[in-house]
Amino acid sequence: GAGVSQSPSNKVTEKGKDVELRCDPISGHTALYWYRQSLGQGLEFLIYFQGNSAPDKSGLPSDRFSAERTGGSVSTLTIQRTQQEDSAVYLCASSPRGGGTNYGYTFGSGTRLTVV
Amino acid sequence: RKEVEQDPGPFNVPEGATVAFNCTYSNSASQSFFWYRQDCRKEPKLLMSVYSSGNEDGRFTAQLNRASQYISLLIRDSKLSDSATYLCVVRTVGGGADGLTFGKGTHLIIQP
Numbered sequence: 517g518a519g520v521s522q523s524p525s526n527k528v529t530e531k532g533k534d535v536e537l538r539c540d541p542i543s544g545h546t547a548l549y550w551y552r553q554s555l556g557q558g559l560e561f562l563i564y565f566q567g568n569s570a571p572d573k574s575g576l577p578s579d580r581f582s583a584e585r586t587g588g589s590v591s592t593l594t595i596q597r598t599q600q601e602d603s604a605v606y607l608c609a610s611s612p613r614g615g616g617t618n619y620g621y622t623f624g625s626g627t628r629l630t631v632v
Numbered sequence: 633r634k635e636v637e638q639d640p641g642p643f644n645v646p647e648g649a650t651v652a653f654n655c656t657y658s659n660s661a662s663q664s665f666f667w668y669r670q671d672c673r674k675e676p677k678l679l680m681s682v683y684s685s686g687n688e689d690g691r692f693t694a695q696l697n698r699a700s701q702y703i704s705l706l707i708r709d710s711k712l713s714d715s716a717t718y719l720c721v722v723r724t725v726g727g728g729a730d731g732l733t734f735g736k737g738t739h740l741i742i743q744p
Binding site for chain 1: 666674676678681721733736737
C-alpha cells in the first residue's frame with residue numbers, strides 16, 4: 517500500500533483481556549518497528565524486525581507483550597492479560613532497510629488502546 | 633543523562649517570527665540525525681534529515697554540531713500551520729530499534 521496501515525485505529529478492552537494489533541508496512545520495506553506513546557510522553561521502543569533476522573525484542577516491557585511478523589510483511593503485536601498501564605497509542609513504522617544512514621521511518625496512524 | 637534531550641516548551645511564537653530550538657545527544661558515536669514533526673493526536677512524520685554541513689528545506693534549516701553534540705532546527709517566517717511537536721531523532725550503531733532514539737519533543741505554538 518501507499519502508507520503504513522494499522523488496525524484497529526481504536527480499541528477499548530477490559531482489564532485482563534488479550535488484544536492483537538496489526539501493522540501492514542509499506543510494500544518492499546524490510547524493517548518494521550513497534551513503538552508506544554503514552555499521553556504526553558515520548559516514543560517508547562518495543563520491538564524491531566529486519567528482514568529474516570531474529571527480532572530485537574529489547575524494548576518489550578514484560579512477557580505479556582509479544583510480536584510476530586509473517587512472510588516479512590504484516591506484523592501483529594499481542595498484549596496478553598492487559599493492564600490499565602498498557603493504555604497508550606501503539607505506533608508501527610517501516611523503513612526501506614535497517615541500519616542505514618539517512619533513512620527515516622514512515623509511521624502508521626497508530627492504534628489507540630484503552631484498557632478499562 | 634538522557635540519550636536525547638529536548639526542551640519540552642511550549643514555545644509560544646507570533647506568526648512570522650523566527651524560532652529555533654536545540655536537541656542534545658549523549659552518545660558521541662551517534663551517526664545520523666533527523667527532525668520529525670508530530671501534530672496533536674497524529675503520528676510522527678519525517679521533517680528532514682540533518683547533515684553534517686547543515687541543510688535547508690524552504691523555511692526550515694537544520695544544523696549539526698558534533699563537537700558539542702547538539703542539533704538545531706530553525707524555522708523562518710513561521711506559519712500557524714507550523715504549530716506541532718518537533719521530535720529530535722538520533723541513530724547510533726548498535727542500539728535497539730535499529731539504533732534510533734527519539735527525544736520527547738519540543739512543543740511549538742504559533743500565535744496569530
